[in-house]
Structure formats: C-alpha cells, structure tokens
Amino acid sequence: MDQNIGVYLCSGCGIGDAIDLDALSSVAEESNVSKTMTHDCLCSAEGAQIIKDDVASGSINCMVIGACSGRVKSDVFAFDPMQTILERVNLREHVTWCQPAGNEDTQAMADDYLRMGIIRVQKSTLPEPYLEALDKTVLVVGGGVAGMQAALDAAKAGYSVKLVEKEAELGGHMAKWHKNTPTRPPYQDIEDIDLSSTIEQISNSQNIEVFKNAEIEKISGAPGMFDVTLKNGAGAYRVGSIVLAAGWKPYDATKLEGLGFQKFPDVITNVQVEEMAKAGSLACPSDGSAPSVVAFVQCAGSRDPEHLPYCSAVCCRVSLKQAMYFKEQNEETKVIVFYKDMRTPEQAEEFYKKVQKDGVIFVKTDTSKIAISEGSEKKLTIEALDELLGEPIQMETDLVVLATGMQPAVLDDPILNLEYRQGPALPELKYGFPDSHFVCFPYETRRTGIYTAGCVRQPMTATRSSNDGTGAALKAIQCVELSSQGKAVHPRAGDLSYPSLFIQRCTQCKRCTEECPFGMYNEDVKGTPLPYPTRCRRCAICMGSCPERIISFSNYSVDMIGSMIKSISVPEDYEEKPRIIGLICENDAFPAVDMVGLGKLQYPPWVRFIPLRCLGSINLVWIADALSKGVDGIVLFGCKFGDDYQCHFIKGSELADTRMSKIKETLDRLVLESDRIRLEQLSIDDYYRIPQILEEFTARLEELGPNPYKGF
Amino acid sequence: MGDEDQNILVVGGGISGITAAIEAAETGANVVIVERNPYLGGRVAQLNQYFPKLCPPTCGLEINFRRIKNNPKISFLTQAEVLSISGQPGAYSVTLQLNPRYVNDNCTACGKCAEVCETTVPSQVNYGMDSVKAAYLPHQMAYPFKYVLAPEIIGTDEATKCAEACPYNAIDLSMKPETLTLEFGAVVWATGWDPYEAEKIDYLGFGQFPNVMTNVMFERLAAFNGPTSGKMLRPSDGKEVKSVAFVQCAGSRDENHLAYCSGVCCLASLKQSTYIRERVPDSKAFIYYIDVRAMGKYEDFYTRVQQDENISFIKSKIARISEDKESGGLLVEGEDVIGGSRVSQVVDLVVLAVGMTPGTAKVKPDLEMNYDDFGFVTGSGASGIIPAGCVKAPMEVAASLQDATAAALKAIQVAVRR
Incomplete structure (x- = not known):
C-alpha cells in the first residue's frame, strides 16, 4: 500500500482555543503527508463527509484525526480496516481538557502527540489476516449434563460435533442419581430425572458423532485446526474448537478420618446415598437394616483449610434432597442435619423451608469438630457443639452421611493431553478448576478455543451445568467463526493482525514461548518458536519479551x-x-x-x-x-x-x-x-x-x- | 452460519443484555439492544467494585463497549422500551417506544449546556442521593458518551438556554416520543432486577432515618464518582462514618417480603465491609446474618474478610432500628442467636442488604413467558423469547454473564431456523 496520509484537525470542544492549530498543521507538514486541514467540528456530518469523500476519491487512505479521544465518536470516524489505516490523536481529553490554553507547553504536547500519531500510521501496514484455520467442528469432551447440552446446542445451531465420553453410556453423574433437587415452581418437591430424551436427541442428531468408552490420547494444533487423536486407535479427527466438560469427582472421604469414614461401615458419603436410593433401598451397610436415625454432616472436608477450603455450592441442597429420600422411605425416620451455614440460595430457600416443615432437624455447628464414635443403643454416637444453644450435644444414630464436596476431574489428569509447549492441561485458576479469573468474562481460559463447562469449571448444580454447556458451546462456535475469518477472539475480538516472526534472527532464547499467557508457541527441538496464530490473543506480550525484536504485527x-x-x-x-x-x-x-x-x-x-x-x-x-x-x-x-x-x-x-x-x-x-x-x-x-x-x-x-x- | 438475516433483539442493556448481544454478534448475528436508561451498563454501572476481586465494573464495561464500537453487527437504542411483540419464533414484530433525549448525535459531550444550566434534578445513577444539572452526562464513563436533558426542564427557558449554549446544534427540544416497529428472529429478555423496596420493611427504619441506606446506595457512597466523592460521610450530618451495621436478609428469606434468598447479598456486604475498613482505618463493621452464603470459591473471600478483626459477624435477625439521639447514630437491636444474648449496637450507618426482585415482577410483559410466584421467568412458552440473567433467578455478575452467553446461542438457534 502506498500511503496517502491525510491529517484532519478539529478545533471544536475548546481544542482551537487551547492549541494553535496553524502551528500544529505545520508540524504535520514536516512529515510526508498528502493533506492537512482544520475543521471547526470534524465529527459533524459535514466534517466527517470531507474525510469520507477523500477516502472515496482515493486521494487519502491513511487518516490521522486530531480531535477527541478514539474512545468517542468511533461511529463517525469508521473506515474499512482492510483498506485504510486510521489513527486518532487525542487532542481533546489528553491535551486541551487537562492543560492550560494557549501555553507553549500545551502546544509542545499537542505537537508531540501529532508527530507520534503520524508515525504510528507510517509504521503500520494493512493487515493480512491468517486464513488457514477453517475447521468448524466442535469437540465436546465429557458426556454428562454439561457436555450433552453443549453438544446438542452446537448441533442445533448447525455445527458438527464430536462428543467423547469415557464411560460406556452418556449421562455422567446425573444418570446415577435417584432424583434431582427442585427446579420448578413451587420449588418444594424433589424431581424425577429423565435423561433419556436428551440422550435420544443426541443419538438422532445428524450433526453429532458420539464416541463412548473413548478418551483423548492427544490434541495438537490450534483453533480452527486442532488434530484430535483418540486412545486405542479409535480414530483421529480435525476439529475447530473444544468444550471441556469432564465434570467432577467426589472428595476422597478416606481423608476424613476424624469423621469415621472407613472406620465405621455406617458412615457413608452422599454419593453412596445416591447409589443406594437409585438401587431402591436405603440401608445401613453394616447389617442391611433400614436406619431409624440418620445424621448428615455438611461441609465434610469442605470449607476446611485442611481439605477443601472452598464450598462446593450444592451439598446443602443435595443433603436436603437426600433427607427427603429417607423421609420418603419411612416418614418416621429421624433426620438431623449438622451444618455450618445452610446455603440454599435463590428459590432453593423454598425447598429448605419445606424440608424443615417435614420434620428434618437442623443443628448449627462447626462440623469439622464433630466426633463420631461407636454407639451403645444405636450404632454410632455423634458429639458436636450446638452453637445456637451454646451446649455440647451427644446423639445416637444408625447412619451418618458425609456431605463431601466436588473436585474437578482434571485435578490429576489433564484429559485433553494438549501438545502445547506449556503443558498438556488447561492452566488451572485455583484448587484445580480451570475456571475464568474474570468476573465479566466467565468463559475465559488460557487456551484459546478451549472452553470449560459444568463442574470442571466450578462447583454448580445440574441445571446450571446444562446451561453452562450451552454457553460454552456458544464460545466454541464463536471461536471457529472468528478464526476462520482470521480474526482474534476476546478480548481483542475482530483484530486481524497477528504476530509475524523474523525467524532468521531468532536466538532460541525461548522467552516468547515461555511468557505467552496463552501458550501460542510450541518449540522445535532447538527451541525455535513455532507460532500457532489462531491461539494468539494479540496482546503482544511475546513482542515485548523478545530481546532480538523479531516479533511484530502489521499495526504494532x-x-x-x-x-x-x-x-x-x-x-x-x-x-x-x-x-x-x-x-x-x-x-x-x-x-x-x-x-x-x-x-x-x-x-x-x-x-x-x-x-x-x-x-x-x-x-x-x-x-x-x-x-x-x-x-x-x-x-x-x-x-x-x-x-x-x-x-x-x-x-x-x-x-x-x-x-x-x-x-x-x-x-x-x-x-x-x-x-x-x-x-x-x-x-x-x-x-x-x-x-x-x-x-x-x-x-x-x-x-x-x-x-x-x-x-x- | 453466515446467514445475513439472523436478527436478534436484546431487551435490556445491562451487563447481561450487553453480553448476550456481543456474544451473539461476535458469532455472526445482527443484534439490536434496547435499553430504558440513556446509557448502557444497567445496575453494574452503579457499582463501585465487584466481589471477590474488588475490581471496578467499569473495566469490563469498557472492554465490552469497545467490542460494541468495533462491531458493525451491533446497534442499540437507549431510552427505549418495548411496547409489544407479536409473531412466532423466527419472525417477531416488535414495536418500540423511543423516548426523547432532547440531544442528538451531534453532541460531543463538550459540556457547554451543563455550564449554563442552573436547574438540578435528583441523580438517577446515585439513587437520588444528590442532584445533577438538568443537562447532564449520566456518569463519567457513560456510553453513549452524550448528554441528556431531563424532561423536567422541557418547555422552560432553562431548556432554551441550554439549547442556545450548544455550539453544535446538538440539543433538539422538539423531540417527541416515537414508536418504531422492527422485525427479529429471536428476542433475549434481559431486563434485570430492582432492589427490594426497603421502605416496606418498616422496622428497619429506611426512609425514616437518613442514616439507614440500602446496599445499592452504599455502592454509590463508596464510589469516587458518587455523591461524596468516595468519602464515607453520614448522610444526616456529613460526619465521617466510623461504624457500619450490615443487616443481612433485609426483607429476604421472609414470607412477608421476599421468601427467597437473593444469593448475592452476603457477598455484597462482605465486599462493602472492606470499603469502610479501607477508607476509614479505625472503623468497625458489624454483619448481622442468618447464614453466610458464600458459595463455591467465593468462600475464599469470606475467609479473607473474616481475618479482619474489626469486622464482626453476628448471627442475628435484626428486629428494630431506631435513632440514638445522643450520638446521632442508630441503635440496632435483635437477638444474637449464638449464645442467646441481646444485640444492642449503636452505629453511625446502617446498610440494609436488600434482595433482588426481577424486572418482570412489577411489569409482566405481554409475552409467552411463564413466571413463578416471585415474578422470575421460569421458561418461555414460545422458544423464540429467551430470558437471561436476573429475570430468571437472583444471580451474581459472573453467573448472569454465563447465562447471557447461553441465551445468545439459544437466540441464534431460533434465528437460524427461520
């Protein structure tokens, strides 16, 4: 592109009073520009038209607009980024509005800003987008509620999906549950679970290919061009983006010695209750008898710096549900819930009230200090401090249920087995969850084109997991759409530039490959960076890291x-x-x-x-x-x-x-x-x-x- | 995709609506956002910080506004409301009312109108805690970055004076409400939430005592662009606040008010207790709670706040708030249910942690949507109208945005089917 630079200066909003625009124009003319002009309101229809006409006539293809901040009036000063280069020099907010008018120092500031703006344009070239990453298939890893919904929703939007499930059947944890917590008004009754229609829709979908008993051997490549190899020779496929919905695993209750797990057969976990209930009978493992007293211990290992410092968000609701299982089996069963705080947010409060009405008893205590020992009449004795009465209590029970929390399935298995220089796993945020660190951008991960959904991301209910699968599917689709057009994804969505490396001068210092927060570079055996442009978020951290200064963008x-x-x-x-x-x-x-x-x-x-x-x-x-x-x-x-x-x-x-x-x-x-x-x-x-x-x-x-x- | 005719309407330009719109547009759909206020950003534009990072909401808004500016597939209408929707999934006809801003696109936000304007009106952004000129920029980071004329001055000399002061012919006093009908394939309904009306909880003294305020107002008190420039000053006499009582579940988990839990108020109060502790080093905060609900990894934030020994947690449902004549402060009374002693604490300021009511609680739009007893949308009868964010349930920002992202895909699916 032969640059024809037009410099357009605005005298409005006080700029003309603060700055000598004639003098500023002469600064522009010192540079090799084709045109310099001043207007009293450049953002007016008339002012903007002058620039548009210059562009349309072909006389100008690079515009340096000295006016207000580039953050405003962007709709007025909008030009095709594939044909033109635009630079906004902020003479208003950064000069006129914060400096005394008519002062030589103010003038010097404006002069420098204009010089820099012109140079920025002169050192820019038109972007040549990377157009090689064209695959739009979505890979969904995990066939639980989150993964199934992600697969279905991507398919419904018209995209091909590969759904990989490590077990023999779809459904994940939820398929093993007896019932669900209330999801519908009046939010008081536990609900039947029926995943069959979801599973049927998946198997009937033309767009979804399901792989059961399948696991990922490795994934190489980048968004729009990931190459996925399944274990055991189950095939190799190219996909465009990935939803990781590998779910969760229960916290290992054997670590909860103080609560008597394994020591006493009738101390069981909430996962075991679900299995028993699904099998049709809730019984004490020691002798197969139906319990007449059941004690739930909330936060078993949760909110505990020795175990899981976080809250798993669902265990309170799960215990309420399971308390109802016991009541449904025999309404005479005495159920006591020992809790730190009852956490039943939103409409779940209605369920909590219903369970209280149905006679379940709640005792506030620091459950990490509960002592469980062999009982006399009943099988077990629980000792705890009732915080509301301020008194120690001792009670006998047949069965103790530990409400254990969730850990991400990726805790000690990367699952995706990425062939990335920075490692095979998605970088975790905290406690092993590869969650977003951003309040505003919940689907951010540090591996472009790979989005997490459901309990692998953070502890959440089944309803929310399913919905989370939908959101992650949207991000996966968005990524393949943008990548195929050579555009960056969030946060510089639409950016057409990408780093180019003058590799002959590379000294294999590896700073770029180590410092890129998104793992954009792999390395060859010598340590030379191998860039994957669609992994790039265009932050230019690699450009900053390079001591040989061999990394650059068309416009940076x-x-x-x-x-x-x-x-x-x-x-x-x-x-x-x-x-x-x-x-x-x-x-x-x-x-x-x-x-x-x-x-x-x-x-x-x-x-x-x-x-x-x-x-x-x-x-x-x-x-x-x-x-x-x-x-x-x-x-x-x-x-x-x-x-x-x-x-x-x-x-x-x-x-x-x-x-x-x-x-x-x-x-x-x-x-x-x-x-x-x-x-x-x-x-x-x-x-x-x-x-x-x-x-x-x-x-x-x-x-x-x-x-x-x-x-x- | 690549279907040029995918048109999605997003009703509500708060953070959920903005997110649904941007996520859909970056995927390839054409989106129009309709917002009632003269600016985008909704409730979060009025927040000082987000929990748990204590980061400014304007940071994420700025990125999102840039995404809107850069994307020709998104347009928006402010001061606009939906009058009616007809049609079916894939083909909706939506009639909108556009209320006059009295300021057109010529506005450069130079501020000349405000310089001459002498009339003031209560600040909407600051929940009426102070006044702004009747020709005003809604707030510093407002997008669109354009002034607004308050309807109160229209027809007066004041309005004429503002119009004459504008160097760019940006003030148009002849603007009238207009109606407009547009066609869309799908609609995302993201009209957000309102704080529960605290004056209904009469024993907590809101509206009776100036030093009782709601949690949303306290956000403005803490904001550097708020009514006190971020200084912790007692509304009654401007004295520096040394002690704050946070009354949790103010009207929540209460059959007489809101039976449900709003899920975010505990975390909001934890966050707000850090505001007072940071700004006034010798201050104390008292948090009166039923249960502290810091779900998931938010527990870490609760743990962090508990480490400050000047923040006390008292398990108590507050029964009465009255004025303490001697100190000019407030007497907070209740029962400390741990140990059974009486709570009787004099503080400078009381913050009521009021819950969220869905935007659909007051006005149920004439749409095929189902509601629960609280006004939350439980699902839509016609699959082309998709609820998102706090109209479905009380949610914190991250959860709302997760939900809004999901809503974007549901909308795209409907629009694709057309």
Whole structure:
C-alpha cells in the first residue's frame, strides 16, 4: 500500500482555543503527508463527509484525526480496516481538557502527540489476516449434563460435533442419581430425572458423532485446526474448537478420618446415598437394616483449610434432597442435619423451608469438630457443639452421611493431553478448576478455543451445568467463526493482525514461548518458536519479551513505538522542562487518562502518553531509546497484578514489572538513577490518582536533575 | 452460519443484555439492544467494585463497549422500551417506544449546556442521593458518551438556554416520543432486577432515618464518582462514618417480603465491609446474618474478610432500628442467636442488604413467558423469547454473564431456523 496520509484537525470542544492549530498543521507538514486541514467540528456530518469523500476519491487512505479521544465518536470516524489505516490523536481529553490554553507547553504536547500519531500510521501496514484455520467442528469432551447440552446446542445451531465420553453410556453423574433437587415452581418437591430424551436427541442428531468408552490420547494444533487423536486407535479427527466438560469427582472421604469414614461401615458419603436410593433401598451397610436415625454432616472436608477450603455450592441442597429420600422411605425416620451455614440460595430457600416443615432437624455447628464414635443403643454416637444453644450435644444414630464436596476431574489428569509447549492441561485458576479469573468474562481460559463447562469449571448444580454447556458451546462456535475469518477472539475480538516472526534472527532464547499467557508457541527441538496464530490473543506480550525484536504485527511493532518515542521533541537544555514518557495500558489506563481530562483535572505538561495493547508488550529497547534520547523519566500504568490480577492478558503488567526490575539493575550500573522508571498499578477508576502520581514523579525527577544523556 | 438475516433483539442493556448481544454478534448475528436508561451498563454501572476481586465494573464495561464500537453487527437504542411483540419464533414484530433525549448525535459531550444550566434534578445513577444539572452526562464513563436533558426542564427557558449554549446544534427540544416497529428472529429478555423496596420493611427504619441506606446506595457512597466523592460521610450530618451495621436478609428469606434468598447479598456486604475498613482505618463493621452464603470459591473471600478483626459477624435477625439521639447514630437491636444474648449496637450507618426482585415482577410483559410466584421467568412458552440473567433467578455478575452467553446461542438457534 502506498500511503496517502491525510491529517484532519478539529478545533471544536475548546481544542482551537487551547492549541494553535496553524502551528500544529505545520508540524504535520514536516512529515510526508498528502493533506492537512482544520475543521471547526470534524465529527459533524459535514466534517466527517470531507474525510469520507477523500477516502472515496482515493486521494487519502491513511487518516490521522486530531480531535477527541478514539474512545468517542468511533461511529463517525469508521473506515474499512482492510483498506485504510486510521489513527486518532487525542487532542481533546489528553491535551486541551487537562492543560492550560494557549501555553507553549500545551502546544509542545499537542505537537508531540501529532508527530507520534503520524508515525504510528507510517509504521503500520494493512493487515493480512491468517486464513488457514477453517475447521468448524466442535469437540465436546465429557458426556454428562454439561457436555450433552453443549453438544446438542452446537448441533442445533448447525455445527458438527464430536462428543467423547469415557464411560460406556452418556449421562455422567446425573444418570446415577435417584432424583434431582427442585427446579420448578413451587420449588418444594424433589424431581424425577429423565435423561433419556436428551440422550435420544443426541443419538438422532445428524450433526453429532458420539464416541463412548473413548478418551483423548492427544490434541495438537490450534483453533480452527486442532488434530484430535483418540486412545486405542479409535480414530483421529480435525476439529475447530473444544468444550471441556469432564465434570467432577467426589472428595476422597478416606481423608476424613476424624469423621469415621472407613472406620465405621455406617458412615457413608452422599454419593453412596445416591447409589443406594437409585438401587431402591436405603440401608445401613453394616447389617442391611433400614436406619431409624440418620445424621448428615455438611461441609465434610469442605470449607476446611485442611481439605477443601472452598464450598462446593450444592451439598446443602443435595443433603436436603437426600433427607427427603429417607423421609420418603419411612416418614418416621429421624433426620438431623449438622451444618455450618445452610446455603440454599435463590428459590432453593423454598425447598429448605419445606424440608424443615417435614420434620428434618437442623443443628448449627462447626462440623469439622464433630466426633463420631461407636454407639451403645444405636450404632454410632455423634458429639458436636450446638452453637445456637451454646451446649455440647451427644446423639445416637444408625447412619451418618458425609456431605463431601466436588473436585474437578482434571485435578490429576489433564484429559485433553494438549501438545502445547506449556503443558498438556488447561492452566488451572485455583484448587484445580480451570475456571475464568474474570468476573465479566466467565468463559475465559488460557487456551484459546478451549472452553470449560459444568463442574470442571466450578462447583454448580445440574441445571446450571446444562446451561453452562450451552454457553460454552456458544464460545466454541464463536471461536471457529472468528478464526476462520482470521480474526482474534476476546478480548481483542475482530483484530486481524497477528504476530509475524523474523525467524532468521531468532536466538532460541525461548522467552516468547515461555511468557505467552496463552501458550501460542510450541518449540522445535532447538527451541525455535513455532507460532500457532489462531491461539494468539494479540496482546503482544511475546513482542515485548523478545530481546532480538523479531516479533511484530502489521499495526504494532517494536519499531513503531520506538519511532514514536524518538519523534518526541526533547528540549536540549533542561530549562525545568523535563520530558516524561507514559507507556500505558490501552484498556484501562488510557480511558482513565481520558477521565482526568473529562474532570478537567490538570497534570504536569511534560508527559507524553503512549497506549500499548498490554503493558506486557513493553520491549526494553523502548526504555533504552527513551533514556538515550534524553527523556528524563518513564512512567508505566498497568493493571493490578497479584492474586486478584486485573490484566486481561493474565500477567502482562506483572511481566512488565519483572522486566523493569531487570532494567533498573542495568541503570544502576550506568549510574542512571533507577527512580527514573516508575510502574504504577492503576485501575480504570483510579483516574483521580493520576495527577498526584505524575506530580510526585516530576518532583522526584527534579531532585534527580536532568537525564545526563540529554543532548548526546 | 453466515446467514445475513439472523436478527436478534436484546431487551435490556445491562451487563447481561450487553453480553448476550456481543456474544451473539461476535458469532455472526445482527443484534439490536434496547435499553430504558440513556446509557448502557444497567445496575453494574452503579457499582463501585465487584466481589471477590474488588475490581471496578467499569473495566469490563469498557472492554465490552469497545467490542460494541468495533462491531458493525451491533446497534442499540437507549431510552427505549418495548411496547409489544407479536409473531412466532423466527419472525417477531416488535414495536418500540423511543423516548426523547432532547440531544442528538451531534453532541460531543463538550459540556457547554451543563455550564449554563442552573436547574438540578435528583441523580438517577446515585439513587437520588444528590442532584445533577438538568443537562447532564449520566456518569463519567457513560456510553453513549452524550448528554441528556431531563424532561423536567422541557418547555422552560432553562431548556432554551441550554439549547442556545450548544455550539453544535446538538440539543433538539422538539423531540417527541416515537414508536418504531422492527422485525427479529429471536428476542433475549434481559431486563434485570430492582432492589427490594426497603421502605416496606418498616422496622428497619429506611426512609425514616437518613442514616439507614440500602446496599445499592452504599455502592454509590463508596464510589469516587458518587455523591461524596468516595468519602464515607453520614448522610444526616456529613460526619465521617466510623461504624457500619450490615443487616443481612433485609426483607429476604421472609414470607412477608421476599421468601427467597437473593444469593448475592452476603457477598455484597462482605465486599462493602472492606470499603469502610479501607477508607476509614479505625472503623468497625458489624454483619448481622442468618447464614453466610458464600458459595463455591467465593468462600475464599469470606475467609479473607473474616481475618479482619474489626469486622464482626453476628448471627442475628435484626428486629428494630431506631435513632440514638445522643450520638446521632442508630441503635440496632435483635437477638444474637449464638449464645442467646441481646444485640444492642449503636452505629453511625446502617446498610440494609436488600434482595433482588426481577424486572418482570412489577411489569409482566405481554409475552409467552411463564413466571413463578416471585415474578422470575421460569421458561418461555414460545422458544423464540429467551430470558437471561436476573429475570430468571437472583444471580451474581459472573453467573448472569454465563447465562447471557447461553441465551445468545439459544437466540441464534431460533434465528437460524427461520
């Protein structure tokens, strides 16, 4: 593409009062641009039409629009990304609204932003999307309620599905249950389970191929082009995306010695109750007698730092249901539930009330301190502290049911056996669950095109598992649709760029293959990265990691940002006019800086913000470029890291922090104060902190004095 | 897919509706969102932080708004309501009413109208806890980023003054409500929830004492863009709040009010107790609960909050709240059911953890949907109208979004069948 750059400056919203746009135009004209013009309201129908006409006539194909933030008026300034390159220079929120009008420092800021905007365009090329990943089949792993629903719903939407179940029949845990907790109004009665119609729909579907007694030997490839090999020679298939619905397993009750499991035959688990009930008779294992007293111990191993620190969310409801099994077998059976908190959310509260009405007794206690011993009259004795009465109680019972929790099926078996350099399993979040860390994006995983559903993701009810299967199926379909068009999936959905590597210069340092949060790269035997573009989320963390600077995108590169930094005018004499580069996350920090403008808050005019796809895309050469150019300080705004990280690319800001600590060591050796670099964790709503951070940083730079490399 | 005629209507532009719309559009469907407010984001736009990460909702909203801006398959109408729906799965005809914003697309959000506007109206975003100019941007991160004129000033000189102050001809006082009929293959119903009306729980003093507020209002008190700029100030006299009582199940798990459990209020109060503890170091929080329901991995958050010894957990159903004349605070009374002692605690502020009622509780749209006794949608008779999020059951954000993603696929299936 031969670039014909048009620079369009807007004088509206106070921009023309704050900035000398004639002077700014001459800055544009210093660059090799085809056209420069100023309009008093560029976003008006008339203003926008001028640009559209220029594009339509073919005279302009690259637009640098110096007006408001790129976050606004995006509907007005919308152009075909396959034919044109657009850059929005934020003269309003980042200059006019946060700096004094008509001031030379304000002007210098606007000049720099425009220079950088033009360079960003000059260093961009049109995207050439990756169009090789064309398979749209969905692989569903696990034939329980979540997996069955995922398969059915993908098939109903018209997609081919391969459904792999390790057991001989579909249905998973639920097929082994006696009854379900209430799902329908009035939410009081336990319900029959009938999976037959679901199973029948699956077997009748033209779009679904079911593999029973089947397991995954290995999966290689990437979204749109995964190659799946089943164990025992059961075949090899190409699929486009994957739903992992491998379910859960009960916590190992043998670890609950204190509660008498295995020591006493009549201490059983909730899973065993389900099996007994399904078989038609609830009896004490010791002698086959029907129990006249049954005690449920909630949180058996759950909410317990020694076992499972979390709550499995369903056990309270399951015990209520199982209490009703005993009552249905013989309504005279005395049932006592020992609980920490009864957790019956939503409409399940109605069921809890019904069970209380039906005579089940509830005792609040710390169930981890319950003692179970041999009984005299009945078989077992339970001792607990009744917290409501504040008194120890002792009671005899025939049967004790331990309400054990759930663990993900992937806890010690990766199941998918991915041929990824970063390992065969989906990275877990906590306690082995490969769940999303994001409140807003529940289907995020760190392996693109692989989505989890049901209890492998987090403990949940059967109803929700089924619904979760539907949601995961949507994500799987979405992934194959976007991948086939060469587009990124969330969070940069639709991005047509992808990394290209100048592999001749690769030194096999493996940083890219190790640092990519999504496992985009495999490696050959020498350690040369093998990229799989459809695994990529376009965060450019690999670009930041590469010391040889061989990774770039059509519209984002080390050279681009480096050139932008170099284009900033740094006064040779310090004259109390330092220069600060702000490298900031475009998702959170950039809008926060917009908010500073909207709030008409002011900050030192020495700062030049450059938005980055992710702070993790920072390449250390930019820091070197800036410092050798005489820039006095570099401030980085990235998302919060640590356990509650907010980075949408998992660990970008944390990686940036690690890289900065390394460069600081180098700076200290160069006798260049490491305080010249500062990384701040900043949330999008932390905008009010920005002026103070920048003022403090400026004050610190003043103490340090000018960058000694200034003017070199 | 690739069927150009898959048109889906999403009713409700809260986080569930936005998510259903984006997920469907990124899969290839054409989607229109209809939102009652002048901005997208719904209830979460009014939250300070999410549990358990204590992260700002605006972060996820910003990403979602960018996904909308970048995707030509999504459009939206604000200040719009559904009047009627007819037809069947695959072919619905939907009549909408568009209420006037009195501001057109020329608006640049320059703020000139607000500069001249002197009339104020209660802030909707801040639950009426303060006032805004009658020419206003709903909130700083509002999307669309356009001003609104409050209907109260229409026809007055004030409105004319605002219109004259606009340099871009963006204020159009002649706007009238309009109706519009559009065709869709499927409809996602995601009209969300309302907080339970706390004034109905008379013994808890809401509406009687200024220092009793609801959990949703406390979110605004804690927000840096809220009525007190995030300062923990007592509404009655502006004194810094040193102690807060969180009254759980305020109207919930109660046959006289909401019989069900809203599932999120325990976690919301745990989160809110961290607000006061963080902002006012020598503060104390008291959480009065029946059961603490922190399901799944949210238990970790409960565990974390329990480590703060200035946050007390008392198992008690609060029976009475009255004013403590001496301190200007509030006296919270009940029975501590563990040990049986009496609760009698004076605090500066009471936060009522009120539950969620479905948007469909008050107005049941004339659609083929079934409801339970509480107004939650239990399923749709016609498979082309798909409920999503808190109209089905009380849910936290992550669960709502999971559900909304599932709803997107159900809608696509219906639209494909056309």
